[in-house]
Amino acid sequence: MPSIVSIRNLTKTYKSGFAALKSVNLEIAEGEILALLGPNGAGKTTLISAVCGIVQPTSGSVTVGGHDVVRDFRAARDLIGLVPQEITLEPFEKVFNAVSFSRGLFGKSPDPAYVERVLRQLSLWDKKDSKIVALSGGMKRRVLIAKALAHAPRVLFLDEPSAGVDVELRKDMWSVVADLKAQGVTIILTTHYIEEAEAIADRVGVINKGEILLVEDKSAMMRRMGQKHLQIDLTEPLVAVPDMLASYALELGPEGRSLIFTYDTKGDRTGIVTLLTDLRSAGLQLTDLSTRQSSLEDIFVGLLKEQL
């Protein structure tokens, strides 16, 4: 599939000397949903801001639909919708007017029927005459999405759409994203929740400290992220892992008081039940069991090690 967004050697160094983006390269295919996953301060928002025109890149280039976002900004931005992370709305404006304003700003003639469709899709129609200041936080976030959709963009950027959002709204948002994808809209979202990337993305990019560490299909990424660790605490310390348990690739914990088993929640079988049976036949007695998910942190460390 052809790229609709093409980012080449994009660098952003702020006046303070902070390098928010270090020569980022990224191709985004038309119609896909890409999740950019990374911890706070990784450069996710800077990356989106540079594509959308809010931040001036230090060097490198970005094209959207073949149009350079700096030289040919009108044609490029025509295609883009942006939902910012923070709730930044004129408080005394009415919902309908706010969305119509966005449509006009993007050079489109007024189309109340289209604005109505967008508001209905986001369950905002009954709030169309409310002032924004009177809305709940979740509703305000919907208004931000409606504003971004007011000019029917081909590419939608969602910056941390689920930050501070309740479960219901998050599910609603995911279904809106699915609808948009069905209409052929390309969606780029940033998140630091693995579950969110898992729920809606086709591809996942991992970004940290201004660098894209890798971009993979979701399934490959989830395998990588699906690893969990089972810690088995023992009553009697061990000197070595018993030979009969060698096939489980267990690690011995500190002072031999625990065994650590790594398994894959996405696999057909985790192997936990057979392991526990074999532990019993090996005559080991357990005091406790606990499991731990590989955190994003572990994954970043793993990815960085791989890079070296």
Next chain:
Amino acid sequence: MNFPAIRVIFQREMARFSRTIIESLISPVISTSLYFVVFGAAIGSRIEAVDGVTYGAFIVPGLIMLTVITQSVSNASFAIHFPKFIGSIYELLSAPVSYREIVIGYVGAAAVKSILIGLVILLTAYLFVDLPIAHPIAMLALLAVTSFSFSLFGFIIGIWAKDFQQLQLIPLLVLTPLIFLGGSFYSIDMLPGIWRTIAMFNPVVYLMSVFRWSFFATADVPIAASLLAIAVFTALCLAVVWWIFRTGWRIRQ
């Protein structure tokens, strides 16, 4: 040109104006009336006519300018500072609009508000004094140009200011003294020697003089000098706005 964008920016600013119609229109009318009562009637009755014009009538152009200048600056600076402050400026920056369209929308709306306020004050003045207007077309043109150029100036302040305190700083510390010392309530000829020379460095003097000329056909400084001063001021503001958007100063990081 992205005309729909200019239209929605203009409409939104005008909607803000009509939402706050009391503050926007009634308060200038009340303060103008107070000036008339104090300066025109109470003090003015003891002041002899200036250049053959009664003092009550003499202060009308100055009053209009005083309000139009302060309103232009405060409206335009607030209009652009507010979205910057709450963050909604992201939308302007990510939309396919050029700085010309942004400036036309915001500065245009602020200027139109000021012109309306100026006209309302003029009408209010007729309730108190007899007022000849020697050059009505020139008067309206000057009103429009002043509204536009000071709205442009306000727009710059709105972008420059980092918070609401700074937003008040220039109007309070620079503009108000310049206006009061710019001959709003007196003719420059009434100043003693050295002060008259100093006054010549005050740009507002040139503006006030030509505006008063449009009413009473007498001016403190040559008309050409006034027009030149206005042109230079407007050109300077336009150049600064152009520079701001070219460099992204205090808007785009």
